[in-house]
Amino acid sequence: MTRISTLLHAEQPALPDLAAMEGNGELIFLPIGGHPRAWIRRLAPLRLPEFYLFDRESPPETEQRETLVAQINRRPHCRAVLTRKRSLENYLHPRAIEAVADIMPKFGDHDCVASEVAQRVFDSRHDDYCWERLDRHPQIKLRNRAKHWLNTSAVEQMTVPLLQERDPDGEIISWLETIGHLAETA
Structure with a gap:
């Protein structure tokens, strides 16, 4: 905030x-x-x-x-x-996230953005291993890490027009x- x-x-x-x-x-x-x-x-x-x-x-x-x-x-x-919306991360614009992580996430107002982003980042960096094969603990750790940078680095990429688009x-x-x-x- x-x-x-x-x-x-x-x-x-x-x-x-x-x-x-x-x-x-x-x-x-x-x-x-x-x-x-x-x-x-x-x-x-x-x-x-x-x-x-x-x-x-x-x-x-x-x-x-x-x-x-x-x-x-x-x-x-x-x-x-x-x-x-589900959480504060749902107010982020996908372009702000893309600017930080070089992925284009797709999420709705009630999706878990941190999970979506963590999975997309992981999958973009691991051609030989998919997210679904990870144990729950590493998934949670990666989701928490994504949640942190979403609320810092991605927020810093937000502009007023992007915010107005996500929070009309x-x-x-x-x-x-x-x-x-x-x-x-x-």
Whole structure:
């Protein structure tokens, strides 16, 4: 989110630059994958504005996250949203990924982009061995590695027009506007 917010802030200065805000001590990012309920209870006594962004993922995880979002949104100065797409990687444009990995991935809004990309990169580099023959552990390791560079190097290849193509409803902008509003209430 920090890289995308910096990109959007340059074009729309009213949107917050999350990287700058984090650098200035105005906000803190807590990556809380897995079981966020404990964190939510821990942070509540601080009575500070909170914003949570949850990947939609797939059922039954989606339903659990919808319940959690509803609970958070009942608290004052707290907002939580569930992405409309499976995960943040689904907002990346295939051309940004191609610029980094020299592959052209094909994925929809609810596909696992990291898995798709990891498989395509692996297959493009191994003519003698295919992805399906790999054990699960190496596949997971390669998927996690792809997820990392997708959220760093590929995001850095994004432009505002590419983002608008992948997010025509302005979902990411709405998250940034919400974060900016919450920061003003702190």
